[in-house]
Amino acid sequence: MIVAQELTKIYGSGEAACGALKGVSLEIGKGECAVILGQSGSGKSTLLSVLSGLERPTAGKVICDGEEITAMNEKQLTDFRKRTVGFVFQQYFLLPHLTVEANVRLCADLAKNKDYGEIIRAVGLWEKRTRRPKELSGGEQQRVSIARALAKKPKVLFLDEPTGALDEETGRNVLDLLCKAQQEIGFTAVMVTHNPSIADMADKVFVMNSGKIADMRTNAQKKTAFEIGW
Numbered sequence: 001m002i003v004a005q006e007l008t009k010i011y012g013s014g015e016a017a018c019g020a021l022k023g024v025s026l027e028i029g030k031g032e033c034a035v036i037l038g039q040s041g042s043g044k045s046t047l048l049s050v051l052s053g054l055e056r057p058t059a060g061k062v063i064c065d066g067e068e069i070t071a072m073n074e075k076q077l078t079d080f081r082k083r084t085v086g087f088v089f090q091q092y093f094l095l096p097h098l099t100v101e102a103n104v105r106l107c108a109d110l111a112k113n114k115d116y117g118e119i120i121r122a123v124g125l126w127e128k129r130t131r132r133p134k135e136l137s138g139g140e141q142q143r144v145s146i147a148r149a150l151a152k153k154p155k156v157l158f159l160d161e162p163t164g165a166l167d168e169e170t171g172r173n174v175l176d177l178l179c180k181a182q183q184e185i186g187f188t189a190v191m192v193t194h195n196p197s198i199a200d201m202a203d204k205v206f207v208m209n210s211g212k213i214a215d216m217r218t219n220a221q222k223k224t225a226f227e228i229g230w
């Protein structure tokens, strides 16, 4: 489903050059849940951006859903992202002038999904659906960004720290919702997290260190959101 070969990403040039990815290769199967762990600055967000076609690598190849996205032009890439990819950003990126409902509906419309109200309910924001992002807490905004990504029924869902701003109870509920949505919609999930316990929910775990994959493991048995430590 996702194949990355020898990805490098260098930001800046000359003295200021920063190697955020230094030869990353990986494979994630269709419908799998992959978790990416690693210290701050190790390249996790950069890897998600490159795998999802938001940013181009300096070198290397990405094949996602059978398409070589690193060979696409801008228009093809935008079209691919629209058709295939859902993204939950570390900084949310909600549209500030739109309500919760309108933020979610915008993505639901892309997939002609009429059930987006159910998703708003599932993330616990039905009562707050007419509020704008600045009238919500950080954790509530994070849940809107998750609802928005799910409403699009993506083939691949990329999540950057989706539980970072959530307390334990809300975090577990959101992870449980993501698992249920994954079973229902059947998307492939790639999730970055600082919480190593969440890796117990994944099929595959990648540990990043200084722009490289330092460790990879598969879980024979996965835990549920309510069985993992926190």
Ligand SMILES: Nc1ncnc2c1ncn2[C@@H]1O[C@H](COP(=O)(O)OP(=O)(O)OP(=O)(O)O)[C@@H](O)[C@H]1O
Binding pocket: 011, 012, 018, 019, 020, 038, 039, 040, 041, 042, 043, 044, 045, 046, 047, 090
């Ligand atoms: N746009 C950019 N321009 C220059 N350097 C960048 C840029 N984005 C990231 N970097 C650098 O690339 C490296 C990897 O950054 P990245 O954001 O991928 O780390 P991360 O693992 O997601 O960290 P965190 O856990 O703090 O979110 C860091 O050294 C960072 O300073």
Ligand SMILES: [Mg+2]
Binding pocket: 044, 045, 046, 090, 160
């Ligand atoms: Mg990051």
